[in-house]
Amino acid sequence: MATAEKSHDIADIALADEGQRRIEWADRQMPVLRSIRERFANERPLDGIALGCCLHVTSETANLVRALLAGGAEVALCASNPLSTQDDVASALVDRHGAEVYAVKGEDNETYYRHIHSVVDRGPQITMDDGADVVGVLHGERTDQLQNVLGGTEETTTGVIRLKALERQGKLGYPIIAVNDAKTKHFFDNRYGTGQSTLDGVIRATNVLIAGLRLVVIGYGWCGKGVAMRAKGHGAQVIVCEIDPLRALEALMDGFEVMRGVEAAKVGDVFISVTGNRDAIAREMLEVMKSGAIVCNSGHFDVEVNKDDLEAITAERFQVRPFVEGHRTKDGREIFLLADGRLVNLAAAEGHPAAVMDMSFANQALAAEHVARDHSYLEKRVYPVPEEIDREIARLKLASRGVEIDTLTERQREYLASWDQGT
Ligand SMILES: NC(=O)c1ccc[n+]([C@@H]2O[C@H](COP(=O)([O-])OP(=O)(O)OC[C@H]3O[C@@H](n4cnc5c(N)ncnc54)[C@H](O)[C@@H]3O)[C@@H](O)[C@H]2O)c1
Numbered sequence: 001m002a003t004a005e006k007s008h009d010i011a012d013i014a015l016a017d018e019g020q021r022r023i024e025w026a027d028r029q030m031p032v033l034r035s036i037r038e039r040f041a042n043e044r045p046l047d048g049i050a051l052g053c054c055l056h057v058t059s060e061t062a063n064l065v066r067a068l069l070a071g072g073a074e075v076a077l078c079a080s081n082p083l084s085t086q087d088d089v090a091s092a093l094v095d096r097h098g099a100e101v102y103a104v105k106g107e108d109n110e111t112y113y114r115h116i117h118s119v120v121d122r123g124p125q126i127t128m129d130d131g132a133d134v135v136g137v138l139h140g141e142r143t144d145q146l147q148n149v150l151g152g153t154e155e156t157t158t159g160v161i162r163l164k165a166l167e168r169q170g171k172l173g174y175p176i177i178a179v180n181d182a183k184t185k186h187f188f189d190n191r192y193g194t195g196q197s198t199l200d201g202v203i204r205a206t207n208v209l210i211a212g213l214r215l216v217v218i219g220y221g222w223c224g225k226g227v228a229m230r231a232k233g234h235g236a237q238v239i240v241c242e243i244d245p246l247r248a249l250e251a252l253m254d255g256f257e258v259m260r261g262v263e264a265a266k267v268g269d270v271f272i273s274v275t276g277n278r279d280a281i282a283r284e285m286l287e288v289m290k291s292g293a294i295v296c297n298s299g300h301f302d303v304e305v306n307k308d309d310l311e312a313i314t315a316e317r318f319q320v321r322p323f324v325e326g327h328r329t330k331d332g333r334e335i336f337l338l339a340d341g342r343l344v345n346l347a348a349a350e351g352h353p354a355a356v357m358d359m360s361f362a363n364q365a366l367a368a369e370h371v372a373r374d375h376s377y378l379e380k381r382v383y384p385v386p387e388e389i390d391r392e393i394a395r396l397k398l399a400s401r402g403v404e405i406d407t408l409t410e411r412q413r414e415y416l417a418s419w420d421q422g423t
Pocket of ligand 1: 156157158159186189190194218219220221222223224241242243244247274275276277278279280298299300301343345352
């Protein structure tokens, strides 16, 4: 249970009006989360529970926080990326909704971690991460707080990978629900959300015409598929680089050129990494890129573009426009790095559209309710989101769009359950 004074560390409390308008705009696109908020307000499933959240502080997250508060939780929130905070939203959350927020857009690394510690100081009973940073601190410097925690949730692929590593080593301190792995999350958020918002980030930062460019997507997972699909829609010639033969084959049959990174580097105009891995764009590629190449990342951490390698071949750096840093290389080329190699869709654009976060955050809210209700049955493991939650969210989302679907007839149900019907 949280005991300390309520507190916050945000850019400017005077931005609350603007933030509130954006939160309400996002809310209009989030009917599933809204219906959960209304139910939570009646049932109070999180009554008195201290929630420690480390999420991108955006208008969509604000609507998740509203649902959690309606459910009776005390919410402390910090950012899951130093560049993704919307300062006006942070202000509205503190001023209008009573959340504790520790997040300032552009905060340095030290402040970023101080803010995570501020959330941990509140003694979270449920953690809600996007990239496992709170989990990382609780399992590292702050094991003193581990015994308070009933369970947690994790939003993204990279976080789930880290949690599974902890689980494999037998070190996971409490049960965590992998929200990312819900179908109503990664089928839609990673693919359509990252697809649209990554292109949006590149376009807002550079204002380049995508049509006719050779756009290289590195990593053809859920996010990469979305980015490639949307870039194709803009008229780009899309090249995919992969290390997994199945996914590379899938990209080929989806109609994209597939080649090694170093070959793509020679011909590409724009490079987008979405691998969840380090060094997806490293020296070997940077050395052969054409002058004028634009390089960015939409995977979780800023290790996908190896910035040390870029620095090593750079003679001079210069700021071109917000989120566009020019690197004049020692051999006289220009390479442009967007958003300092951090998530370009969150830094240079606004992250995922609310309509897709509606489903991701509906999963978060229902997973938090599940942890609050069922934690005593859960072991110190990484759990999938229960199937019924996934189906319920898909059903609610379809209903919100006025879409009805058919159901199985009894004869069809029997047929599907049988082994002896048919020839
Ligand atoms: N930008 C966003 O808003 C956003 C949203 C969701 C997820 N993410 C992040 O994006 C990343 C990818 O997520 P995903 O769900 O697509 O994961 P995924 O596991 O479905 O796909 C990653 C793909 O990258 C490939 N890969 C790994 N290393 C590679 C390398 N060196 N070169 C080429 N390909 C390589 C893998 O084989 C895999 O196919 C993760 O870090 C995730 O956390 C970002």
